[in-house]
Amino acid sequence: MKNIFKTSVAISAVSLAALLLMSCGGANNGDPVGPIAKLRLKAPIGSLIAYAGGGWSDLTEVRGGTMPYGVFNNVQGLETYVDDDGVLMFRARGAGGDGEITVYDSSLPVQQVVIKGATKVIPMTCSSGVTISLVPNESRKFTIMGGIAPYTINNANAGAVTASISGSTATVTAKDLTATATSIVTVLDATGASCPAITVTVTASVQTSPPLTVDPTEITSSLRTTSRTMIVSGGTPPYTVVSTNQDVATASIAGSTITVNLHAIGSANIIVTDSKGQTIKSAPKVTVNTDVIDVEPDSYEINEDSTSSIKYLITGGKPNYTAMISLDDQEYIEVHTTNAAPYTLTVTKRRCVPENRTIPIDIYDVNLLKQTVRLTIKNTIRPGQPTNDADDTGKNCRTP
Numbered sequence: 001m002k003n004i005f006k007t008s009v010a011i012s013a014v015s016l017a018a019l020l021l022m023s024c025g026g027a028n029n030g031d032p033v034g035p036i037a038k039l040r041l042k043a044p045i046g047s048l049i050a051y052a053g054g055g056w057s058d059l060t061e062v063r064g065g066t067m068p069y070g071v072f073n074n075v076q077g078l079e080t081y082v083d084d085d086g087v088l089m090f091r092a093r094g095a096g097g098d099g100e101i102t103v104y105d106s107s108l109p110v111q112q113v114v115i116k117g118a119t120k121v122i123p124m125t126c127s128s129g130v131t132i133s134l135v136p137n138e139s140r141k142f143t144i145m146g147g148i149a150p151y152t153i154n155n156a157n158a159g160a161v162t163a164s165i166s167g168s169t170a171t172v173t174a175k176d177l178t179a180t181a182t183s184i185v186t187v188l189d190a191t192g193a194s195c196p197a198i199t200v201t202v203t204a205s206v207q208t209s210p211p212l213t214v215d216p217t218e219i220t221s222s223l224r225t226t227s228r229t230m231i232v233s234g235g236t237p238p239y240t241v242v243s244t245n246q247d248v249a250t251a252s253i254a255g256s257t258i259t260v261n262l263h264a265i266g267s268a269n270i271i272v273t274d275s276k277g278q279t280i281k282s283a284p285k286v287t288v289n290t291d292v293i294d295v296e297p298d299s300y301e302i303n304e305d306s307t308s309s310i311k312y313l314i315t316g317g318k319p320n321y322t323a324m325i326s327l328d329d330q331e332y333i334e335v336h337t338t339n340a341a342p343y344t345l346t347v348t349k350r351r352c353v354p355e356n357r358t359i360p361i362d363i364y365d366v367n368l369l370k371q372t373v374r375l376t377i378k379n380t381i382r383p384g385q386p387t388n389d390a391d392d393t394g395k396n397c398r399t400p
Contacts, residue, residue: 039065039111047116050092053324055335062086065105075099075117095121122146126195134174144168147189157183168327174202210234220287230258235274244269249286293317293371301376304352314343317365324362
């Protein structure tokens with residue numbers, strides 16, 4: 001069993017945990033002294049900023065002194081520990097504090113290395129965007145990321161829609177109306193911060209097919225990545241696609257998967273049309289520039305029985321990086337970023353899913369540049385077991 005020294009100070013109730021780090025060179029770079037080397041950090045770190053909203057991150061290795069090592073901190077919302085290999089780990093589960101992180105050894109007298117620390121919040125985002133269009137009795141779910149949980153939802157017109165929230169998933173449902181109506185829906189975090197207000201429109205007309213949608217609705221990339229993908233749903237297949245600026249990006253489609261090939265710096269919209277002429281009101285946008293984070297691959301699919309970890313390679317932007325998933329998705333996967341080149345995001349499946357589940361993972365750099373990748377976990381129907389096997393205690397379905 002690992003001996004882990006761990007501390008958690010003033011942890012706020014929050015949906016997620018994340019970490020971005022800022023290094024200041026030259027501090028705590030001691031040399032061997034006498035029979036025991038001076039306690040030090042392999043990669044000298046003078047300060048860090050930890051952002052609430054993601055998973056554990058490894059920062060650096062503790063060297064010298066006398067093992068085992070310990071760590072304590074007085075930074076509000078910050079958790080720290082040193083593992084058996086001497087790796088110093090951090091994550092933020094709250095925000096709003098400044099203080100110090102002290103790493104110590106087991107020698108007499110005790111040696112210490114002190115790092116200045118702070119915790120902050122990643123701004124809230126809602127996956128819905130600022131508009132939602134519904135027909136009577138139709139429901140739409142969207143995910144909240146960032147901010148500080150718990151979240152609440154306000155609905156300005158209860159006669160048009162109902163609005164509810166569970167964890168980090170919000171649901172809006174249109175009433176059975178005979179005339180068009182709208183409502184303004186606002187999602188707030190525990191501090192009162194909010195996503196941009198969402199206008200929900202209920203159109204009381206006969207919808208012959210489900211609304212046409214594309215995921216993601218926006219792609220930002222550099223030319224280090226030659227292609228990205230989008231998924232079409234709703235409408236009436238088959239679909240056609242065309243780029244409004246083919247010098248920047250071209251698009252093709254196979255089934256419901258759009259492949260966008262990137263050619264030059266600039267922007268383009270991808271026009272998607274179904275067989276009945278339905279198009280998306282706000283066409284998906286592709287932006288190609290130089291100051292972005294690239295993560296490869298941009299999407300990945302695994303079977304729920306898989307026990308292998310999935311690795312994504314991160315380039316561009318400014319290290320260090322942090323990965324952020326929603327509170328609801330924490331039940332199914334764990335994310336971990338490596339803060340040394342080559343920079344990677346490692347995803348580990350925690351349990352099975354009741355149905356196919358696509359999980360967005362946001363990766364931020366130290367300047368809060370963001371890139372989003374997606375992991376799809378495919379549900380497996382087992383002989384003699386119900387389709388809904390999320391609570392299956394069999395092999396490979398739960399964290400050991």
